[in-house]
Amino acid sequence: MQLKNVIDSPSGLRFMLDKLELQSGFARRSLLDMEMFTDTAAIQGSYDVLRHFARFLETTDRARVTTLLFKLQALKDIRTTIKNLEQHATLDDIELFELKHLAILAVDVKKLLTEHGMERVVEIPDLDKVVDILDPDGLKIATFYVYDSYCQQLKDLRVQMRQHPELQDELLLEAGELELEVRTDLSKQLCAFAPVIRQALTALAQIDIYLAKAAQMKQMGLCFPVISTDGTTRYRGLFHPQVKEALEANARQFQPVDISFDLKPTLITGANMGGKTVVLKTVTLCQYLFQFGFGIPATNAVIDVKSQVFFCIGDEQSVEKGLSSFAAEMRNIDAVIKASRKERKLLALIDEPARTTNPTEGAALVAALLQVLATADMSLILTTHYDIEPGEARCLRVKGFEDGVMNYSLIEVHDGEVPHEALNIAEALGIDTQWISQARTMIDIHAKNNRLL
Amino acid sequence: MPFINEILKYSSLSIVGLEKNTGKTECLKYVLNRMPVNTRRIAVTSIGIDGETVDQVTRTQKPEIVLPQGMYFATSEAHYKLRRLVSELVDVSDENTSLGRVVTAKALTAGKILLSGPPSATGLIRWMNQMRRLGVDLTIIDGALSRLSSASPAVSESMILATGAAYSANINTLVQKTAHVVQLINLPLADEGLRNTFGALDKGTWWLDDEGTLNELSSVTSLSQNIRFQGMERCRTLFVAGALVDSFIEKVRKNKDLKHVEIVVRDFTRIFVSPQLFRLFVKGGGRVTVLHKSKLIAVTVNPTSPSGYVLDSDILCEKLSEAIELPVYDLLKNK
Numbered sequence: 001m002q003l004k005n006v007i008d009s010p011s012g013l014r015f016m017l018d019k020l021e022l023q024s025g026f027a028r029r030s031l032l033d034m035e036m037f038t039d040t041a042a043i044q045g046s047y048d049v050l051r052h053f054a055r056f057l058e059t060t061d062r063a064r065v066t067t068l069l070f071k072l073q074a075l076k077d078i079r080t081t082i083k084n085l086e087q088h089a090t091l092d093d094i095e096l097f098e099l100k101h102l103a104i105l106a107v108d109v110k111k112l113l114t115e116h117g118m119e120r121v122v123e124i125p126d127l128d129k130v131v132d133i134l135d136p137d138g139l140k141i142a143t144f145y146v147y148d149s150y151c152q153q154l155k156d157l158r159v160q161m162r163q164h165p166e167l168q169d170e171l172l173l174e175a176g177e178l179e180l181e182v183r184t185d186l187s188k189q190l191c192a193f194a195p196v197i198r199q200a201l202t203a204l205a206q207i208d209i210y211l212a213k214a215a216q217m218k219q220m221g222l223c224f225p226v227i228s229t230d231g232t233t234r235y236r237g238l239f240h241p242q243v244k245e246a247l248e249a250n251a252r253q254f255q256p257v258d259i260s261f262d263l264k265p266t267l268i269t270g271a272n273m274g275g276k277t278v279v280l281k282t283v284t285l286c287q288y289l290f291q292f293g294f295g296i297p298a299t300n301a302v303i304d305v306k307s308q309v310f311f312c313i314g315d316e317q318s319v320e321k322g323l324s325s326f327a328a329e330m331r332n333i334d335a336v337i338k339a340s341r342k343e344r345k346l347l348a349l350i351d352e353p354a355r356t357t358n359p360t361e362g363a364a365l366v367a368a369l370l371q372v373l374a375t376a377d378m379s380l381i382l383t384t385h386y387d388i389e390p391g392e393a394r395c396l397r398v399k400g401f402e403d404g405v406m407n408y409s410l411i412e413v414h415d416g417e418v419p420h421e422a423l424n425i426a427e428a429l430g431i432d433t434q435w436i437s438q439a440r441t442m443i444d445i446h447a448k449n450n451r452l453l
Numbered sequence: 454m455p456f457i458n459e460i461l462k463y464s465s466l467s468i469v470g471l472e473k474n475t476g477k478t479e480c481l482k483y484v485l486n487r488m489p490v491n492t493r494r495i496a497v498t499s500i501g502i503d504g505e506t507v508d509q510v511t512r513t514q515k516p517e518i519v520l521p522q523g524m525y526f527a528t529s530e531a532h533y534k535l536r537r538l539v540s541e542l543v544d545v546s547d548e549n550t551s552l553g554r555v556v557t558a559k560a561l562t563a564g565k566i567l568l569s570g571p572p573s574a575t576g577l578i579r580w581m582n583q584m585r586r587l588g589v590d591l592t593i594i595d596g597a598l599s600r601l602s603s604a605s606p607a608v609s610e611s612m613i614l615a616t617g618a619a620y621s622a623n624i625n626t627l628v629q630k631t632a633h634v635v636q637l638i639n640l641p642l643a644d645e646g647l648r649n650t651f652g653a654l655d656k657g658t659w660w661l662d663d664e665g666t667l668n669e670l671s672s673v674t675s676l677s678q679n680i681r682f683q684g685m686e687r688c689r690t691l692f693v694a695g696a697l698v699d700s701f702i703e704k705v706r707k708n709k710d711l712k713h714v715e716i717v718v719r720d721f722t723r724i725f726v727s728p729q730l731f732r733l734f735v736k737g738g739g740r741v742t743v744l745h746k747s748k749l750i751a752v753t754v755n756p757t758s759p760s761g762y763v764l765d766s767d768i769l770c771e772k773l774s775e776a777i778e779l780p781v782y783d784l785l786k787n788k
Contacts, residue, residue: 076547094554097542143541145542161562162522162562165563172537175539
């Protein structure tokens with residue numbers, strides 16, 4: 001699965017990408033085309049490199065960093081040209097210009113990184129020979145034409161052109177033939193370098209991506225995660241950067257939360273507006289960030305590698321597909337169950353399943369779902385307002401209102417009992433008092449009748 | 454010619470034709486041949502295709518663009534391959550056009566070229582910035598108003614306007630119509646505060662109240678008879694991100710709360726208001742200002758229309774110059 005397939009996940013992954021300050025469009029494309037890491041070594045390797053770049057940003061003079069970033073802005077996607085070169089085509093002026101441009105950029109960036117002891121972190125192959133071939137006069141500037149020094153005859157023709165403009169069209173035809181010969185010869189010489197040119201292109205895009213990720217870590221206060229070895233994922237001080245930014249724009253603060261989960265199902269209950277959905281969003285976001293090698297929005301994170309991530313959030317936009325919200329939700333959860341029978345190491349986050357149906361059947365569906373998924377090799381986090389028997393599941397509850405202030409912390413409880421705070425919260429929101437007080441009366445009557453029975 | 458020295462005072466110039474065959478290409482050629490390419494770096498491009506040997510619409514002869522040695526130029530990949538000169542590539546843009554990417558090169562010999570530059574406004578601005586980075590002192594943009602191009606020539610600092618018999622075959626009408634466009638080009642810049650507020654808005658109609666709060670005006674349709682919105686009596690400024698048209702200005706003019714309002718538009722190319730209506734609006738106390746403005750250096754005329762009709766060049770120059778208070782040149786005659 002590529003990053004571009006999950007970028008619009010409701011977890012808010014796109015926000016992180018939009019905030020990533022990449023220098024070139026090619027780096028962005030490369031990042032979107034990136035396959036999700038599902039291999040521990042690959043993730044570790046990627047974070048090791050990222051650590052080097054974070055240190056580089058920390059310790060390097062700002063002007064030097066700016067120079068490097070500025071250079072990377074010139075990175076262009078020249079894969080088509082490299083492909084033509086590999087297929088032994090005779091390149092035209094524009095293609096040769098592109099190769100020279102890339103080669104000079106690669107040499108420059110390599111030199112700069114070498115000065116900071118970074119040459120082995122992301123290795124850029126040596127393209128000095130490519131530069132030499134395309135820069136016969138040793139000018140070291142990124143411009144190109146079929147230079148006079150490639151061919152004496154061509155040089156003579158051009159001198160004539162300037163002396164006799166009236167003969168130009170004729171002379172240009174003749175010169176065109178000679179230029180073609182030179183370009184054919186250059187293409188032949190360069191053909192052997194196609195693989196290293198391709199490597200250099202990839203390496204430069206990677207450097208752009210690592211620099212942007214490292215800058216984002218500093219800017220958003222993200223942390224380096226540790227890879228879990230026991231199947232448990234533990235976050236301390238977890239936050240959602242997008243929600244945090246939105247709150248801060250309104251002079252409010254995001255309360256970071258701690259959460260951990262393992263291969264047993266986890267059931268989260270809690271008052272409305274207690275941030276349950278935000279927790280699921282953030283955990284999903286972090287799992288993606290982890291498996292695409294980004295910094296993690298937490299003070300501390302130990303994360304288990306998964307093979308696939310599911311995030312089922314109630315309000316799917318399935319109106320276009322002609323599905324009711326219930327039908328859409330059922331199908332999404334069905335996909336999780338089917339996958340749990342085939343794949344190993346899933347992470348599934350399901351927000352208030354079966355909430356749009358009657359409480360009797362809804363509660364039964366949720367309890368049964370917990371049982372069905374309990375034995376699978378997966379981490380499952382589920383939120384609900386239904387009173388259900390948790391079985392094997394671990395239960396977490398949002399602390400809820402304390403002295404009129406919402407405490408979003410999660411505490412471990414030993415049953416799945418749900419808090420009854422909906423009316424208090426509605427009251428605090430300033431909802432119509434007649435409505436709320438009549439509801440309260442009904443609950444009281446109901447409770448009295450139950451007692452009488 | 455006096456206006457060559459004037460051009461060199463600015464870092465960018467656009468040459469704008471009011472209509473096809475108003476002599477814009479002649480004017481471009483005239484300017485290019487007089488540029489000091491040995492002492493300054495000068496780059497030329499076109500918004501839209503230019504340099505066709507025969508006009509695509511009217512099939513009349515069109516002068517080819519001949520570049521002097523040493524000049525930089527930007528054109529599409531397809532047209533670069535057809536160049537009739539020796540040139541050195543200095544830049545290849547990321548932007549794709551129907552004719553390939555836009556490439557910039559330096560002419561190492563004089564010669565002929567088909568110009569077709571960045572097709573969009575952002576592409577044009579990006580190219581101009583890139584040229585500045587490469588140390589270019591002056592960028593020249595060949596642009597037409599009648600073409601369907603989103604790139605506006607008004608992003609340049611200075612401008613030359615080409616008009617002529619192709620725009621109108623009657624001297625008085627031609628003078629009037631040209632004077633109207635000149636008036637629009639010379640519209641004052643909006644205050645810096647307004648330019649910052651409106652600069653990033655690329656669509657919709659917006660208004661500012663007397664305290665400077667920005668609101669979007671959602672319901673201006675051609676169907677509604679009047680403009681009416683909450684807080685209208687406190688509205689001081691309207692910003693029209695798209696085109697400013699007759700029906701809108703008419704509604705504003707007839708509204709007693711709005712008739713003294715300042716209407717801000719992106720640049721003069723967005724105004725499609727008849728001269729009469731524009732005059733009435735201004736007379737009634739309204740004001741129109743722009744976010745981008747070019748300094749109009751001169752106006753050139755081509756007295757010959759594509760249908761063969763020829764106006765009297767001297768009378769035309771004199772009448773027009775009197776109406777717009779700017780120098781007017783017939784370049785073919787003054788050669």
